[in-house]
Amino acid sequence: MKGCATIATVLLLASAAVGAVPAEDGRPGPNPIVRDKFTADPAPLVVGDTLYLYTGHDEAQRDEMFTMREWLVYSTKDMKHWVDHGPIIRVTDFKWAKQDAWASQAIRANGRYYFYAAVEHDATHPGKAIGVAVADTPTGPFRDAKGAALITNEMTPKGTHSWEDIDPTVFTDDDGTSWIAWGNRECYIARLKPNMIELDGPITEITPPFFEEGPWLHKRGRLYYLTYASLDRRTQRDEHISYATAPAITGPWTPRGLLTGPGRYSFTIHPGIAHFHGRWYLFAHNAALTIGDQAGAIGRRAVTVYPLHYNADGTMRPVVQDDGRVRTTQGG
Template sequence: MKRLVLGGMLALASGMAAQAQPAAPGSNPILRDQFTADPAALVVGDTVYLYVGHDVSDDERYRMPDWLLYSSKDMKHWTPHGTILRPTDFAWSKGDAYASQVVEKGGKFYFYANAKEAATGSMAIGVAVSDKPTGPFVDARGSVLITNAMTPQGQHGWSDIDPTVLIDDDGTPWLMWGNGNCFRAKLKPNMIELDGPIEEVKLTRYEEGPWLHKHGKTYYVTYASRERGPKEPETISYATAPAVTGPWTYRGELTGPAENSGTIHPAIIAFKGKDYFFYHDGTLTIGDKKGGSYRRAVRVERLFYNADGTMKPVAQTAAGVSGRP
């Protein structure tokens, strides 16, 4: 009997030790110190800068007071830099740090930020600027760049969310955004003013969260998608085109739904000769707080292209980029 008890205790201790082992670097989720969402990655030299929303919800609604920054030189070890920007850093905003993106042009870094406009209560888009990817970022305009009144096709007060920016090969910057409807506009060379009309982009199963990038000669817009229905979880779909202005051809789903989260949000980069796909799900637990649709966690996978330029479907894994694909 003593041997059985001792054996059982040893087995239990061994199991507890195995569970206590730290996650392998690069395994998912890649950020574990905070609940994070809506990743936006930027490559500068030998470093990836990852800007994320910060979930602090204790109930069934989004509470996102700021954007956080992490950086990595190997895609496996991530250094936290803390809060990089708050919605209230804009005089026109009263809160809610939804999905955003930072891009570099002319040695400056432009933070296209999505926040709630104090005057109307609707979501709006502004832009902050810095001389460094780590900030400090300051309001580049002193006013809103995109307001809800500028997109009457939108059906609600959060139509104008999730900005993504692509600087084309000729230096032209393009802005795309929207929930329910996808919008596109050219930016002036100064990166903080529109240069022409706002146009609606028709994308199959489009919901929100567009991400623009170019691979080879092909333009891609990757976005959160779903069949119309309020309780259907989002998946990631994408379309390709010969130019930012289209025509866009739907290419199908890139991923299925995120685990334990009704939303999912893409970001795609090339770094040191490899391609990566960032997203979020709701699987992380921190202390006594369990993850979910309002407490999410950022993850990353390798991304691969087919010979015809289409992207291979991405499997959501626990291993992430910790080992060989």
């Protein structure tokens, strides 16, 4: 497995790392964060003394795979107590989209909040696409900022399937330049114009080993990080989280191996990383939540969060997701 540690090695290292960190060192409240709805694809945004968490809303019934119509946002000031701000935008608010409120991320720019999300485009541009919405506050309401998709399937012709243009991550560098990365099987990156609703230059492929989907860009010190859902189809059944680092946002990207194993009972996993109140956190999701008579499943996931720690050389310490199955009463 070139560029990646074995999962056994990762779990061994993670156990040692967890043992070396005091439990009170920024440990958040119990997982999952939300227990009255099924949520997925977490995307944190820190604004002052508040962390906002944008999620998808899983509404799959029985054996449905994904039924997602809207995006939600929650906020916290202490990583233990979360406020539900309700839906902030629905897929139908993108008039050119027809379904699938998939993974998203919000970012602050120009004194406003820009929200990037993956949807299914209508027949004028078949396949998955990425839209951008805007609001004056982090809790919305958000509206379509462009009236058209920012990225469509025909803009990335290398892919062999219609859902490669999903899971946007947005990042603003120290020089004020903003970037967007996205993809499924192939990972792409492009610079954004200062208006945040147009690309400013070519689309470049930066696919790291075993990249599946769900990229997340962040920076710590002088090092850039590309964290993503990975899948070695030769040996793994479910997605893990892996990452790569680079000296510049344009690369070259060096694979650093696994950060986590799979989310419990979940084929998919989706990283989100934030620095809040002086500490780093990794967000993900699993399918270990049961609400009433609905058990977790591929289309009924639950967002989680864990402390994240770095080694002296900038590598991230492996994270163990130690969540057991959680059952709640309907709506409780």
